[in-house]
Every structure is written in C-alpha cells, then in structure tokens.
Amino acid sequence: MPPFKFYKLPYLAQYLVLQLMTPAEVFYLTSLSVSIKNMTKRMRWCEQSPRVYLSHCFTFESDEFYWKVFVGNKKMPVLAYQVFSDEVEHPKQEDTGKMKLYYKPSASPEFPFYYMCKSSDVDKFWEKIQKSLEELFQTNKIEVSGTLTEIPKSITFADYRLDCFRPEAENLEQFLESLDGKKSPNSIVMRRIYGTLRENSRISKIDYVFLRDDGYCRSDFFGNFRGKNLFMVRLRGGNQAFVRLIKKWLNGERNNLESVIISHGSRFDSHEVLNEFNWLPYSEERRSKVYTPSVESNFEIPLETYDHSDGVDIIRESDGLLASIKISRTEFTFFVWKNRFP
Numbered sequence: 001m002p003p004f005k006f007y008k009l010p011y012l013a014q015y016l017v018l019q020l021m022t023p024a025e026v027f028y029l030t031s032l033s034v035s036i037k038n039m040t041k042r043m044r045w046c047e048q049s050p051r052v053y054l055s056h057c058f059t060f061e062s063d064e065f066y067w068k069v070f071v072g073n074k075k076m077p078v079l080a081y082q083v084f085s086d087e088v089e090h091p092k093q094e095d096t097g098k099m100k101l102y103y104k105p106s107a108s109p110e111f112p113f114y115y116m117c118k119s120s121d122v123d124k125f126w127e128k129i130q131k132s133l134e135e136l137f138q139t140n141k142i143e144v145s146g147t148l149t150e151i152p153k154s155i156t157f158a159d160y161r162l163d164c165f166r167p168e169a170e171n172l173e174q175f176l177e178s179l180d181g182k183k184s185p186n187s188i189v190m191r192r193i194y195g196t197l198r199e200n201s202r203i204s205k206i207d208y209v210f211l212r213d214d215g216y217c218r219s220d221f222f223g224n225f226r227g228k229n230l231f232m233v234r235l236r237g238g239n240q241a242f243v244r245l246i247k248k249w250l251n252g253e254r255n256n257l258e259s260v261i262i263s264h265g266s267r268f269d270s271h272e273v274l275n276e277f278n279w280l281p282y283s284e285e286r287r288s289k290v291y292t293p294s295v296e297s298n299f300e301i302p303l304e305t306y307d308h309s310d311g312v313d314i315i316r317e318s319d320g321l322l323a324s325i326k327i328s329r330t331e332f333t334f335f336v337w338k339n340r341f342p
Contacts, residue, residue, distance in 0.1 A: 007036060018043050023071045023078045024111060026136060041135045047072045049139045052157070056146025066114065067146070069129070071137055079129070080114035083122055083150070126152035144185075148175040153182055161187040161208075169195030176202040199224060207256075223248075228258045229293070231301065239272045242332055246277065249323065249336070250316050258294055260334040261305060270327035279312040279325070286313060287322060287340040294338070305333060 006017060006029075018026065018040065030037040050072040057068050066082035117125045134140065134157075141159040144151055148164070148171050162185035164172065172193065176184060187208035203209060204224050210231040222232070223244040248254045262268075280286070289309035311326035311333070322337045 007039070014039070015043050023076045023137070027078050027132065030132065030136060037132075047137075049141065050137055051141040051143060051159075052078075052133055052137070052139060054142060054144045054146070054155075056150060067150075068110075069133070071133070071139075077110040078133070080111045081125065081129075082114060082116045083119050084116055122152055123154040127154045130154070130156065148172065151175070153179060156183045159187075160185045161189065163189045164191075166190070166192045166194060169193045169197050173198060173202060222262075225260075226254065226256065228256050230259070231261045233262075233264050239267075239269050242268075242273050242327075242334075243276050246273075246314070246323075246325070246334065250277075250314070252316075252318055258336050258338075259291070260332070261301060262332040263305075264330055268327050268329055268332055273327055274312065274325070277314050279314050281312060282309055282324075283313075287324070287337050288342060291324070291335040291337065292339070292342040305331075306335070308333070308335060 006014065009017070021029070026040065030040050053070040053075055055068050055070070057066060066080055068080045069078045070076060071078050115125070140157050141161075142155065142157040143161040143163055144155065145163040145165070148167060151162075160183060167190060172190075184202075185206060187210070188203065188206050189210045189212065191212040193211070197203060201224075205226045207228040208231075209225070209227055209229070212233050222230070223241040225245065245254065245257075245260070249257050282289075289307060291306040291308055293306070308324040308326050311324040313322055313324050315322050322340060324335050324337065326333045
C-alpha cells in the first residue's frame with residue numbers, strides 16, 4: 001500500500017483528518033517535521049481551550065516514577081516522560097542544544113512511546129513540551145498532581161491548578177518558596193494538610209484555595225487568607241475567625257476577596273458573628289437571590305450553596321460594595337457582589 005500523503009491533501013481534508021485524531025496522534029504527527037507542525041498549529045483541535053493534566057505515576061514496567069500528560073474533559077493521553085538522574089544511553093535520541101532527549105517504545109496502550117530525560121534537563125524539557133501543548137491545543141490551563149519535589153519549576157500556564165492529596169505543610173511551603181520569581185499556582189486543591197500552616201503562609205495568597213477535608217487547619221489561617229476564593233470542608237473554632245475576616249474586608253484590607261465557603265464545620269453561631277455588624281435582611285431590590293461566581297470553580301460546589309435569598313447583607317461604607325452572609329450550624333458562606341444583578 002502506498003504511503004498516505006497527508007501533507008499534500010487539500011486544507012479541508014487535512015482539517016477533517018486532524019479532527020479525527022487523538023491528542024497523542026496529533027502530538028506525534030507534529031514531531032515529524034517543522035512544516036507539519038506549523039500547518040497543524042493553524043488548525044484548532046476539536047475541543048475548545050482544553051485543560052492539560054500533568055500527573056505523577058508509576059512506570060510501565062517498574063516501580064520508578066514517571067509523568068503522564070493528558071488533555072481535555074475526557075483526559076485523553078498525549079505523552080509520557082521519565083526522569084533519570086544518570087546519563088542514559090539509547091540509540092534513539094534527540095539533541096536540543098545542550099539537552100538530550102531519549103525516547104523508546106512503550107508497553108502501555110495509551111502511549112506509543114515515552115520520553116526520557118536527565119533530571120538536570122527537566123525544566124528545559126517541560127518548556128519545550130508546554131510550548132507545543134499551548135500551540136497545538138490553544139490552551140493556557142493546566143492541572144498538576146504529584147510529588148511536590150518533582151514538579152517542574154518552569155510551568156507558566158496562566159491557569160495553573162495544583163492538586164495535592166495529603167501534603168506535609170512544610171513541604172508545601174518549601175515548594176511555593178522555590179517558585180520565587182517564577183509562575184506560582186493560582187489555584188490549589190488539597191484533601192488534608194499534615195502539620196501546621198504558617199500564620200503568613202504563601203498558600204493564603206493563592207487566588208483559589210480548596211481544602212477538601214482539613215479538620216486540622218488552624219482558624220487563624222482562615223482569618224489571614226488574602227486570596228480571592230476559599231473553599232474549606234471542616235473548620236474548628238470558626239466564629240471569631242469569620243468576624244476577623246469580614247472586618248478586614250470592611251476595612252479595605254481584603255479587596256481581592258470574592259467568596260468564602262465553609263461546609264461541615266462545627267458549632268457555627270450566626271448570632272455571635274452577626275452581632276458584630278450592621279446587617280440588612282435580604283431584599284430583591286438590592287441584589288439577586290443567587291450569587292454568580294466570577295470564575296467557574298470546578299470544585300464540586302452544589303448550586304444551592306450560591307442561593308443567598310435567606311442570607312443577610314452588609315455594605316462597605318468606603319465604596320458601597322455589598323457582601324452577603326449566610327450561616328447555619330455547619331456552614332458559612334460569604335459572597336462579595338461586584339455585580340448585584342448578574
């Protein structure tokens with residue numbers, strides 16, 4: 001059978017063929033030549049601005065770690081790579097300046113091959129991969145999960161989400177410190193933190209923080225939060241922390257704050273909190289019933305959480321900005337209404 005001359009097809013035929021390819025096939029196709037890569041970049045992939053997923057896993061045939069890259073809502077595989085500390089001799093290698101990349105066939109059905117690179121070349125390697133992902137799939141979103149010490153420091157996606165399962169607090173602090181002068185995650189998801197977060201933790205300055213199951217998080221961390229959106233499952237001793245945070249917002253010290261959601265807390269007392277403020281009952285003439293987040297959280301927040309028709313309002317005197325508060329025995333929600341009728 002003669003070879004399939006993809007590059008010589010009319011543009012429309014090329015486009016249709018490309019839409020039928022998997023992300024891994026598209027990525028492999030663009031590695032064949034610069035001209036094919038440039039041609040492919042002009043064609044938008046079938047999913048609009050998909051999220052890239054970078055995860056730390058075990059290798060195909062050993063207990064060593066490697067990284068896998070997926071893309072899109074269905075998390076379709078794109079490529080995999082493994083990091084070695086020593087020089088690896090392999091006949092199939094690619095020279096990129098001073099960086100050497102190695103690749104070999106894979107036993108996994110997800111990937112036709114996977115790359116190997118030296119630990120000293122990881123950041124350079126990721127810069128190259130990231131550029132290709134951005135150009136091919138026209139995206140600026142990534143979610144990274146894995147061992148903190150192994151995560152590339154050269155990630156520069158605009159929407160950078162870090163998913164940590166149960167990190168040690170000190171390890172997480174050290175990881176964020178290592179990113180000084182570099183792109184830091186703008187959202188972070190954790191199930192639980194072992195150890196104690198610092199009072200001025202860098203985590204509190206991240207725009208979107210979601211603590212899934214953190215019964216050990218200190219309430220002073222909550223009061224010191226400086227980001228935009230905070231989602232927490234479980235918080236002990238939260239009443240006075242709520243008061244401190246709201247007062248800081250009223251005083252203009254937390255102008256970035258947009259939303260706070262605490263669920264499954266313990267002994268929340270609405271009277272203890274609301275007695276500290278001049279609040280107003282809900283009025284449909286003042287704002288809508290349901291709050292609309294400025295950015296989709298993707299944090300599995302039930303839609304009814306945003307219904308504040310039974311909440312109360314406070315107004316900041318300095319600029320007239322309105323915020324609503326809703327407190328039950330186990331839940332606390334605080335929303336800033338930059339648009340009262342979205």
